[in-house]
Ligand code: SF4
């Protein structure tokens with residue numbers, strides 16, 4: 090009989106769990122979940138060697154182990170530090186960590202443009218979330234932001250180097266997933282940039298996955314660019330009989346139109362199954378796919394606005410106290426506006442309203 094693995098006890102933010110030896114603090118914290126899991130901008134479970142670059146996942150180790158309970162003098166990168174038996178870690182319960190994370194976000198934003206209103210990543214950008222949680226209202230930076238010469242990465246992928254935080258995820262993806270990596274991080278320090286050195290196009294199969302792993306809007310999909318805000322689209326899980334990849338994807342629909350195809354992501358925003366370029370860039374018709382149902386989107390995400398799965402409407406009490414009469418709190422909008430047809434009940438429309446919903450009276454929202 091195989092020897093049983095002795096599990097290590099670790100306490101993170103006062104919650105104790107047992108994990109296998111070799112588990113990183115980040116992954117142990119993810120087992121607990123919620124806010125206890127530190128943010129991670131460069132670590133990616135499926136990419137070997139990732140992590141240790143961005144410092145957003147810093148935590149305080151208040152006791153190194155049961156055998157040696159001395160605290161670690163500096164904050165450590167939780168994605169690169171493995172747990173020891175009896176370790177005590179503080180993440181959101183440590184003022185030092187929160188202070189350091191505020192500083193890291195300030196550094197990340199030194200050069201990153203705040204162009205969320207025109208960035209395709211808006212609504213699903215980890216840096217946008219971090220800047221809401223930890224960012225400052227203004228900048229203390231007095232110098233010009235970095236600018237770069239524009240590089241054309243080919244027909245599929247658009248690079249906005251000013252948005253890049255040099256997390257290296259796209260480099261590892263190209264290394265570990267495609268048959269040949271043609272891009273990398275060139276130069277050093279402030280001049281470091283993602284480029285192909287001599288203009289080359291990123292078009293080998295599976296390279297489209299760099300778009301999904303990029304935590305910011307530095308690499309975006311040219312077939313979707315500027316076409317829609319992500320929260321106006323409706324994500325559905327779909328699959329196809331692809332012979333190159335798992336064929337499991339998320340379609341981002343507007344009406345029946347497929348605006349974008351991405352890999353499916355887990356609760357940490359990481360790809361579940363890599364998809365090939367054909368699925369991502371060429372299968373843009375609903376007839377190319379078998380639709381399984383709405384994608385589960387965290388209710389905290391702006392993407393979930395308007396399309397909750399398993400929505401339970403709250404009890405309407407006003408009608409009850411008004412003897413069954415429907416409340417007319419201020420006015421009937423249709424009396425003064427002809428924008429919406431009065432027969433269409435917007436709350437009955439699945440997902441965001443589309444112009445098709447207002448054609449004729451057979452629409453799903455017709456009361
Ligand atoms: S382009 Fe995106 S994935 Fe690549 S290093 Fe920059 S931020 Fe990371």
Ligand code: FES
Pocket residue numbers: 128129130131132140141142143144145146147166167168169
């Ligand atoms: S996620 Fe740990 S350093 Fe970036």
